[in-house]
């Protein structure tokens with residue numbers, strides 16, 4: 001585990017058929033290379049892996065996008081209790097301690 005640093009590149013092997021490690025930003029404009037036999041990209045969107053594939057002229061995987069026409073927003077709502085709170089909250093409302101989170 002290396003806290004407070006950011007991977008900037010998955011470093012390709014010179015043969016362009018594998019990764020040999022990662023390059024990390026360690027602050028103040030400095031970087032460091034960490035060698036590795038196995039690199040797992042868990043950065044969320046795979047941008048590092050796609051950059052690696054581009055760098056080695058590898059083929060990007062086929063992507064299928066499924067659009068969903070929804071959006072939502074959440075807000076913390078304080079409810080001044082007159083009586084005891086209901087046992088079952090209203091749909092879209094979640095009771096956290098003495099406030100509600102509303103998701104619309």
Ligand SMILES: Cc1cc2nc3c(=O)[nH]c(=O)nc-3n(C[C@H](O)[C@H](O)[C@H](O)COP(=O)(O)OP(=O)(O)OC[C@H]3O[C@@H](n4cnc5c(N)ncnc54)[C@H](O)[C@@H]3O)c2cc1C
Nearest residue numbers: 004005006007008009024025041042043044045046047048
């Ligand atoms: C607004 C919102 C609400 C959501 N609500 C739900 C929900 O209610 N239930 C549910 O199941 N899912 C929900 N999701 C989806 C869920 O958050 C994701 O599917 C899940 O977090 C993906 O996990 P992951 O580990 O692949 O990526 P992430 O959780 O994105 O983790 C990636 C990590 O990598 C780090 N990272 C990125 N780039 C680098 C780098 N270059 N160097 C070092 N570290 C890096 C990031 O800082 C992050 O910590 C929601 C997503 C969003 C955006």
